[in-house]
Structure formats: C-alpha cells, structure tokens
Amino acid sequence: MKEKLKFLGIASIVVLAAMGFYLWGLNGSQTGTGLEIVKSAEAAGGEVTDPVGTAPDRYVYYPGTEKLKKDEIRLIACGTGLPAARRDQAATCFLAEVGNGDKFLFDIGTGSMVNVAALMIPYDFLDKVFLTHLHTDHWGDLATLWAGGWTAGRTGPLRLWGPTGATEDMGTAYAVDHFLKTFNWDAKTRNFVLSPKPGEITVKEFDYKAVNAVVYQENGVTIRSIPAIHAGDGPVSFILEYAGLKVVIGGDTFPNKWYIKYAANADLAIHETFLTPSDLVKWYGQSPGQALGVGTQIHTSPQAFGKVMSTIKPRHAVGYHFFNEQGTHDDILRGVLQTYSGPLSLAVDNMVWNISKEKIVERMVVSPDQAWSVAGPNKPPKPPAKGTVPDPITDFIKEGRWEPAEAAQAEMIKEFKEKYKMK
Numbered sequence: 118m119k120e121k122l123k124f125l126g127i128a129s130i131v132v133l134a135a136m137g138f139y140l141w142g143l144n145g146s147q148t149g150t151g152l153e154i155v156k157s158a159e160a161a162g163g164e165v166t167d168p169v170g171t172a173p174d175r176y177v178y179y180p181g182t183e184k185l186k187k188d189e190i191r192l193i194a195c196g197t198g199l200p201a202a203r204r205d206q207a208a209t210c211f212l213a214e215v216g217n218g219d220k221f222l223f224d225i226g227t228g229s230m231v232n233v234a235a236l237m238i239p240y241d242f243l244d245k246v247f248l249t250h251l252h253t254d255h256w257g258d259l260a261t262l263w264a265g266g267w268t269a270g271r272t273g274p275l276r277l278w279g280p281t282g283a284t285e286d287m288g289t290a291y292a293v294d295h296f297l298k299t300f301n302w303d304a305k306t307r308n309f310v311l312s313p314k315p316g317e318i319t320v321k322e323f324d325y326k327a328v329n330a331v332v333y334q335e336n337g338v339t340i341r342s343i344p345a346i347h348a349g350d351g352p353v354s355f356i357l358e359y360a361g362l363k364v365v366i367g368g369d370t371f372p373n374k375w376y377i378k379y380a381a382n383a384d385l386a387i388h389e390t391f392l393t394p395s396d397l398v399k400w401y402g403q404s405p406g407q408a409l410g411v412g413t414q415i416h417t418s419p420q421a422f423g424k425v426m427s428t429i430k431p432r433h434a435v436g437y438h439f440f441n442e443q444g445t446h447d448d449i450l451r452g453v454l455q456t457y458s459g460p461l462s463l464a465v466d467n468m469v470w471n472i473s474k475e476k477i478v479e480r481m482v483v484s485p486d487q488a489w490s491v492a493g494p495n496k497p498p499k500p501p502a503k504g505t506v507p508d509p510i511t512d513f514i515k516e517g518r519w520e521p522a523e524a525a526q527a528e529m530i531k532e533f534k535e536k537y538k539m540k
C-alpha cells in the first residue's frame with residue numbers, strides 16, 4: 118500500500134454495501150482522469166497466485182491478529198457520529214493503542230462500546246479514558262464501560278482524565294461524582310456479589326485552560342491538553358506523543374489558535390468537520406439560523422477544517438463528527454477540497470490507522486457482531502466476604518420466591534454441582 122493516499126484516490130470510494138465496509142482507493146496511482154489499469158500486485162489485496170494459498174493483503178484489520186510494533190501506534194475509530202443514535206455510527210470514541218502495550222480511550226460517546234467490545238480486548242487493558250468534554254456524544258457510554266467492564270473482567274478501578282469547567286459543577290470530577298450517585302443502585306447490587314474495586318472510578322481533573330500541559334506521562338507516553346472553543350468553557354483536545362510520533366485527537370471545537378500551534382506537523386491529526394449548514398437544514402430539520410450557528414460557530418465547517426489542515430500540514434488528516442453517508446459525504450468532501458488537498462480520511466466507525474515513521478496505513482476493522490469479553494492476565498478480585506456488605510434484597514422480596522421453580526431446576530443444579538465438584 119502506498120504511503121500517501123492522494124485525495125483524488127480517496128474520493129474514489131467503492132462502497133461494498135453487502136459487506137458493510139468501505140474499500141478506499143488504495144493503489145494511489147489514480148490521476149482523476151479515470152481509472153488506470155494497475156498491475157494486480159499493486160492493487161488492493163495484492164496478487165493471488167495460488168488457488169489454495171493465502172492472500173498477501175486483505176486491506177482489513179482483524180483485531181487481535183497483528184502484533185503492534187514497538188514504535189507504532191494503532192488508532193481505531195469506535196465512534197464518529199452525532200448525539201442522535203444511529204446503528205451505523207456511534208458517537209465519538211477513538212482507541213489509541215501504542216507499541217508498549219498501553220491503550221487509551223479518547224471519549225466514550227453514546228453507542229461506541231459495541232465497537233470497543235467487538236475488538237475483544239480484555240477490560241483490564243481498557244482502564245484509561247480521556248474525555249474531551251461532557252456532552253453525551255462524548256461520554257454517554259461511560260456507564261457501559263464502567264458496568265460492563267466490571268462484570269466482564271476488569272480487575273481494578275477505571276482511570277478517567279477530564280477537564281475542569283468554569284465552575285465546579287461544570288467539571289469532570291463533579292460529573293463523575295454524580296454519575297456514581299445516579300448509578301448507586303447498580304453499584305450497591307453488584308457490590309454484594311462482585312468485588313467493589315472495579316466499580317470505582319479515579320478521576321484526574323485538569324485545568325481546561327492549560328495550554329499544551331502534560332496531563333499524563335507514563336511508560337514513554339505523553340498526553341497533553343489544549344483548550345477548545347465549543348458550547349461553553351471546559352472542552353479540550355488531546356495530543357498523544359509516543360516513539361517520536363504525534364497523534365492529535367481533536368474534540369468538538371471551532372478552529373482555534375491552540376490547535377493550529379500545537380497540532381502542527383502531527384503525524385495524524387483528527388479534527389471535527391461538521392455537517393454543512395445546508396445538510397443540517399435538509400437532513401437534521403434545523404432552521405437555517407440554527408444550522409448556521411451550529412455548523413459554523415459551535416463546530417467546524419468543512420471549509421474551515423480544510424484551512425486548519427492546510428495550515429498545520431499533518432502527514433494524514435482525519436475529519437469526523439457527522440453522519441457519513443452518500444448524501445453528506447460528498448458535500449463535506451467538496452467543502453474540504455476548497456481549502457485542503459493533502460492526505461485525508463473522512464471517518465466512519467471501525468476505520469483504523471496504523472501509524473509509524475515509515476507509513477500511515479488506513480484500513481477497516483472486521484470484527485464479530487457477537488463478541489464475548491476475553492479474560493486478561495490478572496486474576497479477578499474476590500467478592501466481599503459474607504456479611505461485610507448489606508444484602509440488597511429484603512425478606513419481603515425473598516418470601517415472594519415461587520418454589521416450584523426450585524423443584525424444576527433441582528436436577529440440573531445437582532448435575533452442575535457434580536461436574537464442578539461443588540458442595
């Protein structure tokens with residue numbers, strides 16, 4: 118695969134509707150004057166010479182089948198959409214996996230956990246979450262990661278980083294404190310049968326006004342924060358540095374001076390590019406006044422996104438935060454191309470980028486719809502000792518048990534206990 122995808126190549130997307138993923142123009146040799154015939158070895162998939170052999174490249178990523186190189190970053194879009202739910206596209210979530218084994222979730226927007234879970238990564242490896250801001254399309258699935266991970270193998274607390282707000286009640290610590298209060302019933306009923314440890318969330322709140330400040334530094338990974346301009350004080354963008362590589366995860370924002378300065382020369386720069394005002398009217402039912410405000414002041418228009426990218430010149434630009442379909446994609450691409458002509462992805466869910474000094478490769482994830490959680494290396498912590506946690510079920514409810522159900526399952530339980538040598 119060629120190192121740089123020409124934008125005209127990218128524009129030539131072939132939609133494999135039946136297979137449910139996009140195949141990008143990978144050969145990089147298209148000129149825009151029509152398709153040229155390329156040698157089969159150069160074309161997507163590579164040359165297949167043996168009818169019973171393996172193919173050299175299926176231009177897809179099967180999670181868990183590739184070792185990440187020490188000096189490599191793999192970034193997976195687990196959500197690229199909008200607050201309104203859509204089966205095809207969850208709300209914002211990017212998973213960064215770096216060559217030392219560490220993994221970082223940037224935002225955990227509504228619906229995104231189905232894509233995260235389909236990667237079948239042990240929950241112990243998914244314990245670090247960085248929030249750009251507190252709109253639900255950026256943290257609406259925290260509950261799913263929190264409780265789902267708790268029941269499915271996470272052995273320690275979730276670690277969460279997020280910005281302060283202009284006042285205490287607009288900050289991440291306040292939000293998580295009240296999140297845990299909201300899910301009090303969930304936690305108290307699980308605590309009775311599971312260790313409470315994985316149900317804890319440790320919050321590291323950092324100043325949203327801090328510019329290029331280090332918010333995380335461990336094992337050769339540095340994550341910095343820059344302010345963003347979006348809806349209210351508090352939102353930020355993140356810059357991840359590892360092995361001499363720089364990946365910028367832009368949160369919701371109007372184009373801002375901090376992104377221009379600190380995202381410059383990034384290897385991969387993610388920035389929102391919103392639906393065009395016309396499409397907001399046409400598809401989202403917004404009034405023209407509202408569409409113009411949302412599409413050009415609270416968010417970033419395609420033309421402004423292009424200007425940001427042609428200014429900071431990343432090795433590869435990624436636009437997201439719109440429902441990406443035929444009806445919107447072309448309008449956004451046309452807007453971006455007015456101001457930017459470099460390497461570009463207009464993201465959909467399950468797009469994956471492998472980033473190294475040598476090349477940036479974009480593919481699609483192919484993962485199971487019916488994924489199970491997989492065990493990690495750590496032993497699950499013991500549930501609380503009997504009598505140490507109050508029983509959340511009173512006698513009034515217990516006395517309502519219908520006894521014929523016990524009789525009906527007695528034989529099955531007996532066999533099960535024999536099989537597992539239980540008393």
Ligand SMILES: [Zn+2]
Pocket residue numbers: 250252347348369
């Ligand atoms: Zn937002």
Ligand SMILES: [Zn+2]
Pocket residue numbers: 209252254255369438
């Ligand atoms: Zn958003």
